Amino acid sequence: MVVDNKVKEVKETRTDFYQKEAEEVLISFDEDIEITGGEVETATKEEVREMPVIMSIENLNKEYSKGKSVLKDVNFEIKQGELLSIIGPSGAGKSTLLRSINRMIEPTSGKITFNNEDITSVKGRELRRMRTNIGMIFQHYNLVDRLSVYENVLHGTLGYKNSLQGIFSLYTESEKEEALDIITELGIEDHIYKRCDELSGGQKQRVGIARALVQKPKIILCDEPIASLDPGSSRVIMEHLRKICSEKGITVIVNLHQVDVAKNYSDRIIGLNSGEVVFNGHPTEIDREVIQSVYGTDFDDLIME
Numbered sequence: 001m002v003v004d005n006k007v008k009e010v011k012e013t014r015t016d017f018y019q020k021e022a023e024e025v026l027i028s029f030d031e032d033i034e035i036t037g038g039e040v041e042t043a044t045k046e047e048v049r050e051m052p053v054i055m056s057i058e059n060l061n062k063e064y065s066k067g068k069s070v071l072k073d074v075n076f077e078i079k080q081g082e083l084l085s086i087i088g089p090s091g092a093g094k095s096t097l098l099r100s101i102n103r104m105i106e107p108t109s110g111k112i113t114f115n116n117e118d119i120t121s122v123k124g125r126e127l128r129r130m131r132t133n134i135g136m137i138f139q140h141y142n143l144v145d146r147l148s149v150y151e152n153v154l155h156g157t158l159g160y161k162n163s164l165q166g167i168f169s170l171y172t173e174s175e176k177e178e179a180l181d182i183i184t185e186l187g188i189e190d191h192i193y194k195r196c197d198e199l200s201g202g203q204k205q206r207v208g209i210a211r212a213l214v215q216k217p218k219i220i221l222c223d224e225p226i227a228s229l230d231p232g233s234s235r236v237i238m239e240h241l242r243k244i245c246s247e248k249g250i251t252v253i254v255n256l257h258q259v260d261v262a263k264n265y266s267d268r269i270i271g272l273n274s275g276e277v278v279f280n281g282h283p284t285e286i287d288r289e290v291i292q293s294v295y296g297t298d299f300d301d302l303i304m305e
C-alpha cells in the first residue's frame with residue numbers, strides 16, 4: 001500500500017512536470033521571445049532538398065537496459081551545410097541520438113553512413129579519424145578551466161596529432177595562426193590569455209565553438225548549447241552557429257528545448273518523442289498540432305520501473 005502510494009505520487013509529479021514543459025513550449029511558441037532576435041536567413045524547403053546527403057541514419061536503436069528502447073527505429077538523412085535542430089521533451093532521446101552520431105554512445109543496432117562510409121562499427125584509428133570530422137559543443141562547455149582560451153582552442157587540433165605531440169602540446173605555426181583567426185572571428189580575442197574560469201557562460205561557449213572549428217569538422221554537434229545561457233548570449237551563440245553553417249558550409253546539428261529558437265535559426269527540424277521521430281520537416285511546417293505531437297506524452301511510458 002505504501003509502495004502503491006509512492007508510485008502514484010512519483011507518477012503524478014512526473015506527469016505534472018511533462019505537462020508543464022509542454023505548456024511552456026506552447027506559450028513560448030505563441031509569444032515573440034527575445035532570443036530569436038531579428039530576421040535570420042535560412043534555407044527554403046527546396047534548397048534543403050537540393051543539398052547533398054552527408055550522413056544517413058538507418059533503423060537506429062538504443063537500449064541502455066535490455067528491452068527498454070530509448071531510440072526506436074530512427075531513420076533520417078543529414079544534409080551537407082544545413083542547420084538541423086532536434087527538439088523534443090526531456091528524456092525523448094535527443095542527447096542519445098546526437099551522441100550516437102559520433103559514437104560517444106554505441107547504438108544497440110542500426111546503421112550510420114558518413115560520406116558513403118559505414119561508420120557504425122569502426123574502431124581504433126578509423127574511429128579517431130572519423131571523429132576529427134565531427135566537432136562537438138556541450139551545454140556545460142567541457143573546457144579545461146585552468147587553461148587559457150588560446151590553449152583550449154588549440155586542443156581542438158589534438159585529434160590530428162600522435163600521442164607524443166599531444167603530450168607536449170606541439171602546435172605548428174599555421175595551427176596557431178588559424179586558432180587566432182577563429183578566436184577573432186568569434187569576438188573573444190580580448191580574452192585570449194585569460195583562464196577559461198574567468199569567462200562568462202556566453203564567452204565559454206564561444207571558446208567551445210572555436211575549439212570545434214580548429215578541428216576543421218564537416219559536422220558540428222551541439223548538445224543544448226544555449227540551455228545555460230541568458231537570452232542575449234543565447235542569441236549570439238545561435239547567430240555564430242548560423243553563420244558557420246551558411247558561410248563555411250559546415251553541417252550544424254543542434255539539440256534545443258526552445259521551439260521558437262529552432263524555428264528561427266534552422267533549415268530543418270526533427271521532432272523526437274519517446275525515442276521516435278514524429279516530425280521531420282521545414283520550420284515553416286511547425287504548427288501547434290506538430291508541437292502537440294512532439295511534446296504530447298504517453299505518461300505511462302515515463303514511469304521508471
Ligand SMILES: Nc1ncnc2c1ncn2[C@@H]1O[C@H](COP(=O)(O)OP(=O)(O)OP(=O)(O)O)[C@@H](O)[C@H]1O
Pocket residue numbers: 064065070088089090091092093094095096097
Ligand atoms: N547512460 C544512461 N544509462 C541509462 N539510461 C540513460 C542513460 N543516458 C540516458 N538515459 C535515459 O535515456 C532516455 C533519453 O535520455 P536523453 O538524455 O537522450 O534524452 P534528452 O531528450 O536529451 O533529455 P534532456 O532534454 O532532458 O536532456 C532517458 O529516459 C534517460 O533517463
